[in-house]
Amino acid sequence: MKFKLNIVFLRSGTYLDLVLLIFFVIVSWYFMRKAVRGEKLPKLRHIPAIEAITEGVGRSVETQKPVHFEMGVSGGQLYSTLVSMTLASLTMLRHIAKLCAKYGARLIVHLPYQAESIPLIEATVREGYKEEGKSELFRLDDLRYYGQGSLTWDQGVTASFSQDGVGLNLAVGIFYSDVTIPLEMAKIKGGMVIGGTGRWIMVYAFAMMCDYVFLGEEIYAAGAIVSENPLMLSGIIVEEWGKFFVLVFLAIGFILAAIGLNVGKLFAL
């Protein structure tokens, strides 16, 4: 059986993508409107790693060691398909900057090699300090840049762990195989390690090396929870609706395949 659909103003092979996008736009609009009106949104489940961040900052203050934050050597991507992870890690950076300002811990941020993201990162840290009314605690020299490539980045981060010490190492963002060195070195230097990435292939490293881990999509949920902003929380509910949508498609595909239709061709419209 052949499926052929031709719409002049649409590229063939993108019809289902468009259906998904329209669905997302409608659901996002609905929940954002609810959030703006101040209506009650469903409660999100508890993520242990979020509370562990506060505990880690407290531990850093007690031991007089700094808090380290890294979003990955390639974590400053502003124009790739991974940009959403950059935004999630910036939300987390703002949260940790606020906590450090509140409790008086020193925050060292290891910058990604994409230098175009530095102004955004600097502004995020400044905002965090400003929100707590302690702008004077911000130190520009605690934003560390190491150039391009994991070679220099790994060396720079681990050298900072050795020189300054580690109370808490928070690693949230876009990570590749080079992340294993800083995560394990922070552990060896006696720091508490919390982290996560949306890149599923690297979640194993975080599961092995972190005390608390954000599993895949949890970085987005954690970002929304720590922001305490209804608009951000509404995004997580939109994502849940997307999951229902995918589940419905899976069920339809299962039934169609069971009655002998070529589901692959149908869904490739």
Next chain:
Amino acid sequence: MSFFRYQLPTIIVTTCGIIMLLAFFTPFDIFTTIKANLTQWMVVIASTSIWLGFLYMCNAQYHMLKRNPTRSQKILFVTPFAFFLLFFIVGISFPKDTNSPQYLWLFNNIYSQVSMTITGVMFFTLSSAAYRTFRASSIDSLALILGGLIYTLRLIPMFPYFIPWLVPVGEWLLLVPNVGGGRGAVIAAALAAMAVGLRTLWGREVVLKEG
């Protein structure tokens, strides 16, 4: 002021985002051309901003030296700049620039060697983390150990010879729970990314606003 700081960037982001979507969904060449032009801007911004990173690096190094003006810190301060200058001067001084034999010698004998050493360190960090992870402290870690053992031992010829079921069980672990779990996680992360993307297009992304 807030128009230039917030509304104008939001308008630019939304316009560019819509153009990208139109280039993906519609067959019209004009959107593909605009998308290509916009993408070129990214390269320009990325290559010019590298100097910004250099300034940050210098600033951090300078403050570290100021706080700790010891001899070893002075050496640490000077060494990266010396190597930077060495690579920079050699890179522009010989014909063929970075493809000159002189530059390639530096690259292959210094940069690549240090890079490989770092990769070697990665192996040790993974080993020590694996030792900590593969301790049967809970049911979850016990399941991880069993799965990992079956998966690993099936690749060593001696074990499938004596325990033939290791191969089908290992393959099943690899192709069924592993692929299923991985796909679920990838779909969930992609949906979350879409939600963030739409929020950004609407100018509602909190992280991009001032507090």
